[in-house]
Amino acid sequence: MRYTYEFKKKAVELYRQGKWIDAPNDIINLKNFHDMIVRWHHLEESNTSDCLKHYGTNKKWSPEEKYELVARVIAGDTITSVAYTVGINSGLLAQWIRKYKIWGYNGLVGRRKGRKPKESAMKKMNINNPRKLNESEYEELIRLRAEITYIKAENEAIKKEIALREEREAALLKAKKQQSSKNSKKKGYLLKHLLKAMNMARSTYYFEINKTDPVAIRNEELLLVIKKIFVENKGRYGVRRVYMELKNRGYNVNHKRVQRLMHDAGLFGKRPKEKYHSYKGEVGKVADNVINRNFSTTLPLQKWTTDVSQFNFSWGKCYLSPILDMNTNEIISYDLALSPNLEQIKRMLDSGMYESDRLLPTTYIPEATKQLHPAPQRSCPVYNTGNNPED
Structure with a gap:
């Protein structure tokens, strides 16, 4: 908010009497308003009463005037006291001091604000009617053009040479080096510049070109x-x-x-198709895990294990299904078949149960086995656990 000169003068006079002027209605922070009145008081004490007037334009400070104020602060005066004596904001003076510490006297020189001009301030050259070169300038132009041509060729050769250094074999390195020279020569670079950049003799270059690979x-x-x-x-x-x-x-x-x-x-043979896998995941109901990986036994015919193995022959396939006692490692029974089906398992179990009835007649059929195989079964069990729940 901008205050009039009369309002400032009246506020300062009341402050000297120990009173505060009534704040305007739009003032939210009363403490900041009172601090501003105190600054007006110090400004009027350090300068004339005209310093409270508002001018239409801000004063432009020259680099010499800025340096004089900065020198006073560096000499020992406070920023606030120096700012009051000249009637400027202390933050502006602090900004000048910061620029002086970074860039020196050049930091106090005013810079042009806004975007840079699109066109250079220098006078444009007349491209259509260029100035004629004298003899020394023409010779310098020829020398610079030749030097630029050599630098371009040298850069091209260096790029190729860096790539070639990654190769392991020296013979392959020479061959690719020669090919690099060919490719670079095709791009329009002079051969003498390429050979000079690669530190290669002309005779070596032509020898590599004409050499055959034994x-x-x-x-x-x-x-x-x-x-x-x-x-x-x-x-x-x-x-x-x-x-x-x-x-x-x-x-x-x-x-x-x-x-x-x-x-x-580039000769690569055809790969065979992927083999057929008949596994389709879990099908049907899965029996409870009674064993739970506890394979230890104390007596024979407590725990049996079985599996179906496939054997390939010239005339076809054969499937073996044995029963192994986990206590004695004895094969209780087995069955051979040309097809791995439930009939083979039933035959194997019938044979195994016959042996178990003969050795240990007190057996039972688990409920999980009855649910998985609802087909009619004889009184013998599928496997013997050694612990009859009916006893």
């Missing part, structure tokens, strides 16, 4: 045979089968050499 020549015949085998078998042969076929044809080569040649030529 390893590639030695592998030409073998590579043709490998491609022929690959095509004859409709792309189904991989490295191992191609290697075996080469041995059958009388070629005594290493499998690593065959693998390298096939990979370089």
Whole structure:
């Protein structure tokens, strides 16, 4: 809020009498209003009464005037006292002091506010009618152009050389270095600049270009045979089968050499389809876990274990289902079948229960077994727990 000169003068006079002027209605913080009246009092004491007047424009302080005020603060005066003597805000003086400590006297020089001009303040050159160069300037221009051309070629060669250093073999490094020179030469760089940047003799460059690879020549015949085998078998042969076929044809080569040649030529055999898996997850009701991984026993015929094993033969498949006693590790009974079904399990259990009835007739049939296999069963149990709940 801006106050008039008369209001300020009256507020200062009442303050000197020990009274406060009535605050305007829009004043929220009365303490800040009283502090402002105290500042008006100090300003009038340090300066004339005209310092309370409001001028239309702010005073522009020159760098010399700013430096004089900053020097007074540095000499020992407080920021508030110096600001009161000249009638400015203490925060503005503190900002000048901070700029002086960072940039020195240049920080007190006023800078242009706002965006930078789009066009440079310098006078634009007339591109259509340029000034003619004298002899020394023309020679300097030719020298700079040649130097720029050499720097571009040197940068291109350095990029290629950094990539080439990552290669392990020296022979491959030389070959790629020569290829780098070829590629750089195709881009329009002079050969003498490229050779100078790569520190390579001209004779070495042409020697690498005209040199033939003896390893590639030695592998030409073998590579043709490998491609022929690959095509004859409709792309189904991989490295191992191609290697075996080469041995059958009388070629005594290493499998690593065959693998390298096939990979370089892009010959990859077809992969077989994924095998069929008949497992479909949990189907039906799962019996209670009575054993709970407690396989220890004290007497025979307490706990049995069984599993179905598959055997592959030339004439087909055979399935073996045995019963093993966990106490004696004795095979109680077993059954062989061409199909793993419930009939095989029943036959195995019938045989096992016959032995258990003969050795230990006091047995029972668990309720979980009756729920899983509702088919009619004989009086013998599926397995013997050794603990009859009816006893």
